Amino acid sequence: MGTDKNRLVESDKLRRRAEKYLIAQGSEKSASRTVVEMQRILHELQVHQIELEMQNTELRQARDEVENALEKYTDLYDFAPVGYLTLDRDGAIHAANLCGAALLGIERSQLTGLRFGKFVTKEHRPAFNAFLGKVFASKGKEVSEVALLNGKKQQIVVQIEAVATASMRNCRLALIDISERKRAEKDLERLNTDLTNRAAELDAANIELEAFNYSVSHDLRRPLTLINSYSQEVEELCGDKLDDQCRKFIQEINEGSLRMNRLIDTLLTFSSVSRVAINLESVDLSARANSVATELKLAGPENRVTFQIAAGIVAKGDPGLLQVVLDNLIGNAWKFAGSREEAVIEFGVTAVDGKPAYFVRDNGPGFDMALADKLFLPFQRLSGTGTEGQGIGLATVERIVRRHGGKVWAVSQADKGATFFFTLGEILANIAS
Structure with a gap:
């Protein structure tokens, strides 16, 4: 009995020890799991904290970008050279930029709530009201022009471009001041009217002028023809009865009538230069200059003149009018230099300001450069040269050259000849090589 009782005691003791051991073992495992779990949770918290910091950084960057964009938009809106306004359906102003406020002549802070129609002139208000209704009835942009009276009671004309917002509660307006353009259009219209009137004049x-030319060509030539014919008839019928003085008078009458007839031809040519149509063609100026030289030599074989004409000078212009230019310029050189011994007349081309300039040069007496600005005026004659003329030739040259888009000028030195230059607006070619 005692032995069994002892065994039971020992068994209880062993059981209690085993339970203590199991409890101890269980506590150690639980504690171990708690540390691992805490470490995992701490790691997750650290990761989450980093994620939050990164998100905060991105949000701050996004906020800065939005603020910068908003600042740029505000600057563009406020300082744009076009007036921007927002109106509701009743035409009340909800927002305006600085240019819009300036166009209306009122501080921007005082515009909110005012009706835009207040600034529209009375005669334009019905049209503006109809325009505003059209804007809200349409989904597209509408354009109109109205006159405004700003706060300073100054009238301006603006072009309005308007479009309704998506909600159709408001519309946005762009105002462009076109007052200067309108004034320019009126000025242009007035100029066109003046031009039309002047064209009619x-x-x-x-x-x-046509009537005058006809009168000159027919009514003046007829009496000249009669004078010349009757003076010749008198000379033939009464030749043996006339003394030397009478014959001299008749000769002067004939020569005077011939000079008058030549003057009439010159005047008719001069008057027709400004009216004749220009036909642009390729013109061989060298060949035409040689033709003029040949005619002059045949007409005045007693003059010992050497012509130096460059070959291959070709230009674009009216053949007939350019022939008149060469006839006058080379003819003038012949008149002034032809009577000199070893006279030389040259025709060529040079470069002036990078463009071809054609010239006729002679070694005649030249002229005073103080008279250069009068050379190309009608009826101007070079004094002191002893050469007769009607004073029309160079004026005719100037008109022809000007009609070709060019210019003509002359340079000279006393007793060292003169050179006449002219350019043409349409150049076809230079000297052939």
């Missing part, structure tokens, strides 16, 4: 003047 010019047509009338041309008709009168």
